[in-house]
Amino acid sequence: MNEFRSAWQHLIAASHRSLFLAGVLQSVATLLWWIFHLDGRHPAAGAAPVWAHVFLMIYTFFPFFIFGFLFTTYPNWMNTEKIAPSRALLVASLMTLGVILFYLGLAIGKPVAATGVAAILAGWAVALHTLLKVLFGVRHPDKRHPVVTSIALTFGGLGAVSYLFWQITGQPLWLSVARTAGIWFFLLPVFLTVSHRMIPFFSSRVLNNYVVVRPYWALWMMLACSAGHGVLQLSGETAYSWLTDLPLALCALYLSWAWGLLRSFHTRLLAVLHIAFAWLALAMLLFTAQSLISFLGNGQWIFRLAPMHALTIGFFSSMVLGMATRVTLGHSGRPLVLDRLSWALFLVIQAAATIRVAADLMPYSGWTMDLYLLSGLIWLAGFTPWAVRYAPVYWRARADGQPG
Numbered sequence: 001m002n003e004f005r006s007a008w009q010h011l012i013a014a015s016h017r018s019l020f021l022a023g024v025l026q027s028v029a030t031l032l033w034w035i036f037h038l039d040g041r042h043p044a045a046g047a048a049p050v051w052a053h054v055f056l057m058i059y060t061f062f063p064f065f066i067f068g069f070l071f072t073t074y075p076n077w078m079n080t081e082k083i084a085p086s087r088a089l090l091v092a093s094l095m096t097l098g099v100i101l102f103y104l105g106l107a108i109g110k111p112v113a114a115t116g117v118a119a120i121l122a123g124w125a126v127a128l129h130t131l132l133k134v135l136f137g138v139r140h141p142d143k144r145h146p147v148v149t150s151i152a153l154t155f156g157g158l159g160a161v162s163y164l165f166w167q168i169t170g171q172p173l174w175l176s177v178a179r180t181a182g183i184w185f186f187l188l189p190v191f192l193t194v195s196h197r198m199i200p201f202f203s204s205r206v207l208n209n210y211v212v213v214r215p216y217w218a219l220w221m222m223l224a225c226s227a228g229h230g231v232l233q234l235s236g237e238t239a240y241s242w243l244t245d246l247p248l249a250l251c252a253l254y255l256s257w258a259w260g261l262l263r264s265f266h267t268r269l270l271a272v273l274h275i276a277f278a279w280l281a282l283a284m285l286l287f288t289a290q291s292l293i294s295f296l297g298n299g300q301w302i303f304r305l306a307p308m309h310a311l312t313i314g315f316f317s318s319m320v321l322g323m324a325t326r327v328t329l330g331h332s333g334r335p336l337v338l339d340r341l342s343w344a345l346f347l348v349i350q351a352a353a354t355i356r357v358a359a360d361l362m363p364y365s366g367w368t369m370d371l372y373l374l375s376g377l378i379w380l381a382g383f384t385p386w387a388v389r390y391a392p393v394y395w396r397a398r399a400d401g402q403p404g
Helices: 002-011 015-037 049-077 085-108 110-137 144-169 172-206 216-234 242-258 268-296 306-330 340-361 368-395
Strands: none
Touching (some): 002 015, 002 368, 015 085, 015 306, 015 368, 049 110, 049 144, 049 172, 110 144, 144 172, 144 216, 172 216, 172 268, 242 268, 268 306, 268 340, 306 340, 306 368, 340 368
């Protein structure tokens, strides 16, 4: 009993702990579910497996880490008091309840799954309200990054609302809005903004004679291009998305160079962030090529979902692993050093992303579904040991004996 009480006290000692723990567990659960349904022989009662997979990845995997990270960084970015861990615990509890109900609903039926989405939205609303209180409650000369992430989180909540409307009405328009808003109005803006703020900062703390390059014109350009892609997709004009995708790709290439991609390999914990960001340029170049081929040709999407998985697995998942690992180490009093196991697991995720992208770049064949499954299994082989490695940190005391 004393051990349980001690673990509980450590879990609620800092805002990121409960949210990161939920995210770590969900990183494994959602892939286990997807692999089980990947061959299509185990249909879900609450939704087609592919659309359940989309919701689980966009609205239940990444948000735990995003909220946990922002609950820690908003006070740091604006030099104010820390967010009470009880607020993070409430968010984690509501969203975890929602995830459990959503999984049950996929086996039982839409009403239960819809209730799960409503619970997730309740947690989302608490999280957004908490962050907005910090944003508007203090004076600070530079609120650009938290303003952008707050707007993106608002669009993410609206995307989850759209998914709930689709579950209730069955109208495909709401599903399209949920998918598009989740990627182009929520996740990509958040990851762009966090990368713009944190990668130069972390690099300056590690690399000698490092000059911080953080051009806001590049951030505004990339955010506008992300929104533009989303608008074109919603309007059915994806053949013209190369007009937004190419500038975004060029900005990402420039930032990878300016931020010192090659220099980052001197320190593994920094390199993972730079490698993750490099996937963004590749993803947007693939989107550009796909759109141009469609624009100039017969409208076919010959790369299928290769660009999307370069973005979601390559950029988003790799960045989550890198950022979450760094925050976990730094806020648990442990050395900011990526050990061999964590580095190997990061490389496993790179292999999963590469195989998934390659599977769609090749002509469709009898091997394609096997490659999809192989990629999922490799992704799971990367995140499961990572979860086992870092989950206990969240219910244990800091290694340096400090509070938090």
